[in-house]
Amino acid sequence: MSGVTLKNAIKRYGETQVIHGIDLTIDHGEFCVFVGPSGCGKSTLLRMIAGLEETTDGVIEIGSRDVTRADPAERGIAMVFQTYALYPHMTVAENMGFGLKMNGVAKAEITERVGEASRILKLDDYLERKPKALSGGQRQRVAIGRAIVRGPEVFLFDEPLSNLDAELRVDMRVEIARLHKEIGATMIYVTHDQVEAMTLADKIVVLRAGVIEQVGSPLGLYNDPDNKFVAGFIGSPSMNFMEAVVEGAGVRIPALDDMIVATDVALPAAGQPVTIGVRPQNITLSAGDGTTTLGLREHLGGVAYDYLDTKTGERVIVESRGESEVKSGAPVKVSFAAEDAMFFDAKTEARLR
Amino acid sequence: MSGVTLKNAIKRYGETQVIHGIDLTIDHGEFCVFVGPSGCGKSTLLRMIAGLEETTDGVIEIGSRDVTRADPAERGIAMVFQTYALYPHMTVAENMGFGLKMNGVAKAEITERVGEASRILKLDDYLERKPKALSGGQRQRVAIGRAIVRGPEVFLFDEPLSNLDAELRVDMRVEIARLHKEIGATMIYVTHDQVEAMTLADKIVVLRAGVIEQVGSPLGLYNDPDNKFVAGFIGSPSMNFMEAVVEGAGVRIPALDDMIVATDVALPAAGQPVTIGVRPQNITLSAGDGTTTLGLREHLGGVAYDYLDTKTGERVIVESRGESEVKSGAPVKVSFAAEDAMFFDAKTEARLR
Amino acid sequence: MAVTDTGTQSKQSWLKRNKLTVTPWVFLAPALCFFAIYVVIPIFESLWLSLYEWNGLYDADGNSTAVWVGFDNYVKLWGDPKFWTSLVNNVIWLVMFMLAVPAGLFIALFLNQSVPGMRLYKSLFFFPFVISQVVVGLIFGWFYNPDFGVVGSLWKAVYCEETVNIVGNLTFRCSAPVPDILSSETWATYGIILAGLWPQIAYCMILYLTGLNNVASDQIEAARLDGAKGWKMLWYVVLPQLRPATFIAVVVTVIGALRSFDMVAIMTGGGPGEGSTNVLAYYMYETAISEYGERYGYGSAIATVLFAIMLVYISYFLHRMYQDEKGGH
Amino acid sequence: GDLVINFDDLNPGPKQGFEDAVELFKSENPDINVIVNINDREAHKTAIRNFLTADAPDVTSWYPGNRMAPFVDAGLFQPVDDVWEENGFNEDLAAIKPTMSRDGKIWGVPYSYYQWGVYYRKDIFDKLELAEPTTWDELIAACGTMKEAGVTPFTIGTKFLWTAAGVFDYINLRTNGYDVHNDLTAGKIKYTDERIVQTFKNWEQMIGECGFVDNHASMSWQDAIAPFSNGDAAMYVMGNFAVDGFINAGLTEEQIDFFQFPEITPGMARAEEAPADAFFIPANAKNVEDAKKFLAFVARADVQSQWNKTIGQLPVNAKSEISDNKFIQEGFATVSTAAGLAQFYDRDAPAAMAKAGMEGFQKFMIDPSTMMEVLERLDEVQAEVYE
Amino acid sequence: MFPRPIEKSSPARRVGYQAFLPVALLIWLLPLLAIFLTSIRSAVDINSGNVFGWPSQFRMLENYTAVFTQSDAAKYMLNSVLITVPSVAISVTLACLAGYALAIYRFRVALPLFFLFVAGNFIPFQILMVPVRDMSVQSGLYNTIAGQFLFHAAFQTGFCTLFMRNFIKALPFELIESARVEGVKEWRIFVFVVLPLVRPAIAALAVLIFTFVWNDFFWANVLTQGEAVKPITAGVRALNGQFVNNWHLVSAASLMAAVPPVMMFFLMQKHFIAGLTLGAVK
Ligand SMILES: Nc1ncnc2c1ncn2[C@@H]1O[C@H](COP(=O)(O)OP(=O)(O)OP(=O)(O)O)[C@@H](O)[C@H]1O
Ligand SMILES: Nc1ncnc2c1ncn2[C@@H]1O[C@H](COP(=O)(O)OP(=O)(O)OP(=O)(O)O)[C@@H](O)[C@H]1O
Ligand SMILES: [Mg+2]
Numbered sequence A, B: 001m002s003g004v005t006l007k008n009a010i011k012r013y014g015e016t017q018v019i020h021g022i023d024l025t026i027d028h029g030e031f032c033v034f035v036g037p038s039g040c041g042k043s044t045l046l047r048m049i050a051g052l053e054e055t056t057d058g059v060i061e062i063g064s065r066d067v068t069r070a071d072p073a074e075r076g077i078a079m080v081f082q083t084y085a086l087y088p089h090m091t092v093a094e095n096m097g098f099g100l101k102m103n104g105v106a107k108a109e110i111t112e113r114v115g116e117a118s119r120i121l122k123l124d125d126y127l128e129r130k131p132k133a134l135s136g137g138q139r140q141r142v143a144i145g146r147a148i149v150r151g152p153e154v155f156l157f158d159e160p161l162s163n164l165d166a167e168l169r170v171d172m173r174v175e176i177a178r179l180h181k182e183i184g185a186t187m188i189y190v191t192h193d194q195v196e197a198m199t200l201a202d203k204i205v206v207l208r209a210g211v212i213e214q215v216g217s218p219l220g221l222y223n224d225p226d227n228k229f230v231a232g233f234i235g236s237p238s239m240n241f242m243e244a245v246v247e248g249a250g251v252r253i254p255a256l257d258d259m260i261v262a263t264d265v266a267l268p269a270a271g272q273p274v275t276i277g278v279r280p281q282n283i284t285l286s287a288g289d290g291t292t293t294l295g296l297r298e299h300l301g302g303v304a305y306d307y308l309d310t311k312t313g314e315r316v317i318v319e320s321r322g323e324s325e326v327k328s329g330a331p332v333k334v335s336f337a338a339e340d341a342m343f344f345d346a347k348t349e350a351r352l353r
Numbered sequence C: 001m002a003v004t005d006t007g008t009q010s011k012q013s014w015l016k017r018n019k020l021t022v023t024p025w026v027f028l029a030p031a032l033c034f035f036a037i038y039v040v041i042p043i044f045e046s047l048w049l050s051l052y053e054w055n056g057l058y059d060a061d062g063n064s065t066a067v068w069v070g071f072d073n074y075v076k077l078w079g080d081p082k083f084w085t086s087l088v089n090n091v092i093w094l095v096m097f098m099l100a101v102p103a104g105l106f107i108a109l110f111l112n113q114s115v116p117g118m119r120l121y122k123s124l125f126f127f128p129f130v131i132s133q134v135v136v137g138l139i140f141g142w143f144y145n146p147d148f149g150v151v152g153s154l155w156k157a158v159y160c161e162e163t164v165n166i167v168g169n170l171t172f173r174c175s176a177p178v179p180d181i182l183s184s185e186t187w188a189t190y191g192i193i194l195a196g197l198w199p200q201i202a203y204c205m206i207l208y209l210t211g212l213n214n215v216a217s218d219q220i221e222a223a224r225l226d227g228a229k230g231w232k233m234l235w236y237v238v239l240p241q242l243r244p245a246t247f248i249a250v251v252v253t254v255i256g257a258l259r260s261f262d263m264v265a266i267m268t269g270g271g272p273g274e275g276s277t278n279v280l281a282y283y284m285y286e287t288a289i290s291e292y293g294e295r296y297g298y299g300s301a302i303a304t305v306l307f308a309i310m311l312v313y314i315s316y317f318l319h320r321m322y323q324d325e326k327g328g329h
Numbered sequence D: 001g002d003l004v005i006n007f008d009d010l011n012p013g014p015k016q017g018f019e020d021a022v023e024l025f026k027s028e029n030p031d032i033n034v035i036v037n038i039n040d041r042e043a044h045k046t047a048i049r050n051f052l053t054a055d056a057p058d059v060t061s062w063y064p065g066n067r068m069a070p071f072v073d074a075g076l077f078q079p080v081d082d083v084w085e086e087n088g089f090n091e092d093l094a095a096i097k098p099t100m101s102r103d104g105k106i107w108g109v110p111y112s113y114y115q116w117g118v119y120y121r122k123d124i125f126d127k128l129e130l131a132e133p134t135t136w137d138e139l140i141a142a143c144g145t146m147k148e149a150g151v152t153p154f155t156i157g158t159k160f161l162w163t164a165a166g167v168f169d170y171i172n173l174r175t176n177g178y179d180v181h182n183d184l185t186a187g188k189i190k191y192t193d194e195r196i197v198q199t200f201k202n203w204e205q206m207i208g209e210c211g212f213v214d215n216h217a218s219m220s221w222q223d224a225i226a227p228f229s230n231g232d233a234a235m236y237v238m239g240n241f242a243v244d245g246f247i248n249a250g251l252t253e254e255q256i257d258f259f260q261f262p263e264i265t266p267g268m269a270r271a272e273e274a275p276a277d278a279f280f281i282p283a284n285a286k287n288v289e290d291a292k293k294f295l296a297f298v299a300r301a302d303v304q305s306q307w308n309k310t311i312g313q314l315p316v317n318a319k320s321e322i323s324d325n326k327f328i329q330e331g332f333a334t335v336s337t338a339a340g341l342a343q344f345y346d347r348d349a350p351a352a353m354a355k356a357g358m359e360g361f362q363k364f365m366i367d368p369s370t371m372m373e374v375l376e377r378l379d380e381v382q383a384e385v386y387e
Numbered sequence E: 001m002f003p004r005p006i007e008k009s010s011p012a013r014r015v016g017y018q019a020f021l022p023v024a025l026l027i028w029l030l031p032l033l034a035i036f037l038t039s040i041r042s043a044v045d046i047n048s049g050n051v052f053g054w055p056s057q058f059r060m061l062e063n064y065t066a067v068f069t070q071s072d073a074a075k076y077m078l079n080s081v082l083i084t085v086p087s088v089a090i091s092v093t094l095a096c097l098a099g100y101a102l103a104i105y106r107f108r109v110a111l112p113l114f115f116l117f118v119a120g121n122f123i124p125f126q127i128l129m130v131p132v133r134d135m136s137v138q139s140g141l142y143n144t145i146a147g148q149f150l151f152h153a154a155f156q157t158g159f160c161t162l163f164m165r166n167f168i169k170a171l172p173f174e175l176i177e178s179a180r181v182e183g184v185k186e187w188r189i190f191v192f193v194v195l196p197l198v199r200p201a202i203a204a205l206a207v208l209i210f211t212f213v214w215n216d217f218f219w220a221n222v223l224t225q226g227e228a229v230k231p232i233t234a235g236v237r238a239l240n241g242q243f244v245n246n247w248h249l250v251s252a253a254s255l256m257a258a259v260p261p262v263m264m265f266f267l268m269q270k271h272f273i274a275g276l277t278l279g280a281v282k
């Protein structure tokens, strides 16, 4: 069993605290993704698990061993870096076998295990090449191969795909998903790419400023975010947020010509401000006569994004399929099902349920 | 009038020919986007128009002047580079006014024209800053400002947004669209980003290996591609292609359990191979009992991508909305409307119509 | 008229058309002139002069008194033991000087830490390189001096006792004679090289310190995960990344070794004995223009040999550079 | 007009003597603007080769004998027979005339020479009750006494080589005489000639039974004064210019004295080292007229008297007065009674030979067992240099 | 990056390291320190063999003043300045021009010409000695300040060009293209775009060349005679002859000769090191 457990993990650089007491349990075999805006501490947290950054306080356990102060090499982990960090002067085979060689594994066994990994990753033809002679995707595969070869209990990935171009990224994403299925090891994966997070994760950890905002399955987070931050962060294009005012059993939305949306969530007192959120997919447009007009329309073939100009200046994006008769610049009517709307406290940004 | 016309434009580097006789007319005021895979010659073509690369053969006209051998400065063009190419030792205002100053324009006029451009680009607050003190988006705007100031007839952009992060890219895209509307000058824009091409262009030029594959409006290309390359290149996720065999008035698709698709396009003789293409959005799935199974399913919240494993090993991607009951690994039935399918010659890859 | 018109037009447009061809030459001209006059042409003159016998004198009318002797100078060189001594010494220099590379690396590794005041330490360590070789030579010459120098003083402290001599002045009686490094045919060369190593190590150290700055941290981290430590880390991961620094360190060290002149001139003047610390650079100088020299042709022949040796390194360096240039574009 | 003079000695005494003379010359010739370049001696030796063609002064100091030969041969000096003629130098400077001549012409005017010999610490000799040795055996015996008393007999600094040549010259002159010296430096005798070998054997004996200070190869001649002045060494084979150095090092004239290098081969006619310093007129001199005036001036009896008094050397002009300094007196006695005057090894032998020879001497002094190796090597050089 | 940051190891090691640093430095600079101590000793100390111990008297001011009053050291220093400054100015100027041409323009002989400069930078300068000296003599430049700085300027141009060319080459080429599109003339691109951007390189080169030329000894010997135009390096050697047995004065003079490059290094350290490594490694 080799899950990873963090108990009140804290990281300080001198005075500045970067990670604020993270408690987290990742089960054996789970694929856990850390997401969050740039600088929120994803990499730091991952590197603390790897042992590349010292943990200022708290405990990190891998399996049942406390590894908080252990050497990186002793933690039974392998890491794939964003930059791949391949040794440029070694061939692919040497790169993959380096860790074993350093640990005194016999030559024959190294060859065998490298062969195994290269088979899994379809790298057989490149074993004698230097990294320079490989494409980005191949390098990435070598980096993963190097991790696999050592047979670690936990794989750590730090934005492994962000240096690849869009197409390759999709392929490698699928590859990593397959790999996880095949090996079944615990994987912790840092990304800022939503799609990767949504498609790969068993469990997503949303971080903000060194604090966990929410932990859950991808669809769990998408469908049932705990707060405005998570709601806005998960889903693409991101959720539209508008200011609203509580009125009776619903809210009034000034941006949409004081449209009233009824809801049965626990709203604050009448007259209080709340934030309402609706996903672009859940909005439909029709010709209208209010103050909301259709700004720019972006056609992407199968789907189009309409940018609405509202009277309050809040921008609303609507995803639509198929052709629409509404012309750019014309007034539109916005409608959505009340159950598709989410409500958030205007101050704390917590979800109102 | 300042359209751009290329007549049999050719570029050779020593022995290797990079641009193979391009004929192209870009109308005055048009927004023309060059797309194509990396290395296809987009930048080279743009730089030929700019005069930064010598044109080996053929004629380039701007307006009605033959500028094939003219100096870049004499062509009435302005160029925005991917790297912005701002002069780091000059302030924003100096950067924008540099070209004018060097060409002996009076100080007062420089100030006025820089002021005008900075107003359009909302750069007024930054005029005295050095580029180092600007964000990526602001730098990009300065680069555009520098182009505007000279009042060129033609603007050339070489992947101007590719150094920005995703969010900013969207904003700047909208900005450039607005600018084009406002200035109305001819613009030629190189990108490898589909979305940019689809949303900005009046006319898209699809290049492959130094040759034009197709020229047309964004939706024109999406809906009516001339060949398999364009069909696959435009649209995201890209079109699914499967081998098929002509049978009677339709084709049989081995990958989909010999499903027959009827069509009235001009097919080759019965038994001949063709390629059939269907966009992921146009396919629907239901539980089935054939050999096609649902492989990986990627949930992105609003939309999900299903990766189908077919018996021939061809991979088919299906975009679906809402929940689907089909489980990963289960056999599925694939269906799509016959009119959504496109047919391509198996050899020439030309569209069959 | 039409003919002249097109004539002037094509004339104007020639300059214009070839603007990018002509401009670089305008920019290059001054440097090229200087360089040609003082460097390129003299090289060939030297080669040519090595085929003459000349005592460097012009007669009162300014005509050279040189006499053509063909390859005689080279034949003489072959049989000249001082030439061979110099050559062997140059080889010793080359080999010993190479110590500067690992020594520089070692110090660089030692100093590659960030503690308060490190910048100052680093620059103080670099100090010897900035000092003129003449000064370094004087310093070490004095350092080695058996009577007044540090070596002498230390030796006296250990092996000698202070006594009073016959006229009542203080003197030292030593159980073993003070080593006189610079007067020993065996040790003088090594003494000079040691002095030369001092600034050279500092140079290599700086090169390595900069190289270490650019070592990819991700590779180091990957290697740490791979369990590489200490020497293994250095050997397998760090050194390969320091290859450019090593290359340059070797190049400058080779050049330094072959150019060694100042130190020899200052510390021993080629002596003791029959040029036992001579090196080609100094022997050439000595032969051509020192007090007992006046053999310009012969000196040029020595310089030519030195040049030929250096040419091997220059070619290698240029080859490397050419590869880089090709790769870069 | 301008009269440019290049002079070759920065040491305080000689510099003073020269400058005084120049002052006197100036006051006698107020219309001549004298410009003086004084250089370190070693530097001057290098520089002269260029300035004679390129940037010739009107007068330069240089040395007679073989040292002036290349310049004379290249036509870079002007003959000054007329100066000698007009001023009666042919008589007054007769002793030196042969070394100033080449190809039948006279090329310069000497202003000074000085004796060589053995300077010693009189106080030490007195303490050890030693008398000035006059024969080789006496010298060796005296050395024994000194060594017993913990005194190193000889000091020397061979870093710049020529000091060793002085010792060699003396042993050779005393062993084989003036003619052999001349034949050797003229390339007529091989170094492996048994007579020269005998010289070296005597030298070896001197090194072994007398002995020189340690570390002499890393000392200049000035450095070597230190043990002498400190009383660690008792004798110094040197030229008279060294007396200045002794005094500067804190010794008094009473503490030092001079004796002629002892006899080795009994009955051998006594020749001495007595190098002369002279002035020459470059062929390219611009102001020849004033240059000749200056040459005539420096050889004048009164000028030489005064000048040599200042620098503690011997005037060449026979009519000059000699200072009453005891070294000068003794030196004059030594030189004027000598059977022959040698210039010096490195002035009598061609440059390339001199260089190789002196290197050999130094090597030999460091390790006498290399004697034959050194001599054979010198034969090779000789064969090449005099070809 | 390697070895492991000391702040991550145990406090004992850290303290040990910090304590050892000054010791190591002391050993490393021992020769320099010794000569400095000598330079502030009195003659009495030197003669009594007190070379290593604590000076019995501190004679710093006296000794250093003596160097200047008893010798031509001041003149030598001035000569060094007069030789070094124009050398630096000329070679850097030439190299900027040449480097620009070689970096920006694509023409067939650009690379061979560049290699010529590089090769010239590495040759043993003994091969130039006789012809250059001879040429200087013939042209009246022998034994002049100009003769020395012209040669140094020319010789250093090789290195400077290597350096500037690589530096300019590393500038984004788009800057030049952009200016060309804007119709800026070539020489104005050089003046207004390139020169301001290579200022750091110029500074780096200037300090480096300053040190090289200042410390030159060989050419001072080859191209001068006498004291009139001799630079301090050669001067120090002459002083060595003059101050026989006055090691305290020789030491003081030697240190004086070293002061300007050392000052230069300290003031412009960043540039200096950048110059060394960039120029060399690139
Ligand atoms: N060595 C350090 N010293 C001080 N602060 C640091 C250090 N390293 C990182 N930080 C800070 O820690 C915070 C978290 O950094 P981290 O690299 O973990 O962010 P991230 O979530 O990985 O961001 P990104 O998505 O950009 O990679 C940042 O605010 C960063 O400024
Ligand atoms: N100077 C050159 N010499 C030889 N070939 C060149 C040169 N410059 C470009 N090429 C070649 O010309 C082709 C087109 O290059 P270009 O830069 O125009 O491609 P691109 O479409 O802009 O690609 P990208 O999307 O990567 O920018 C490439 O195959 C490239 O290798
Ligand atoms: Mg990160």
Ligand SMILES: [Mg+2]
Binding pocket: B042, B043, B044
């Ligand atoms: Mg491009």
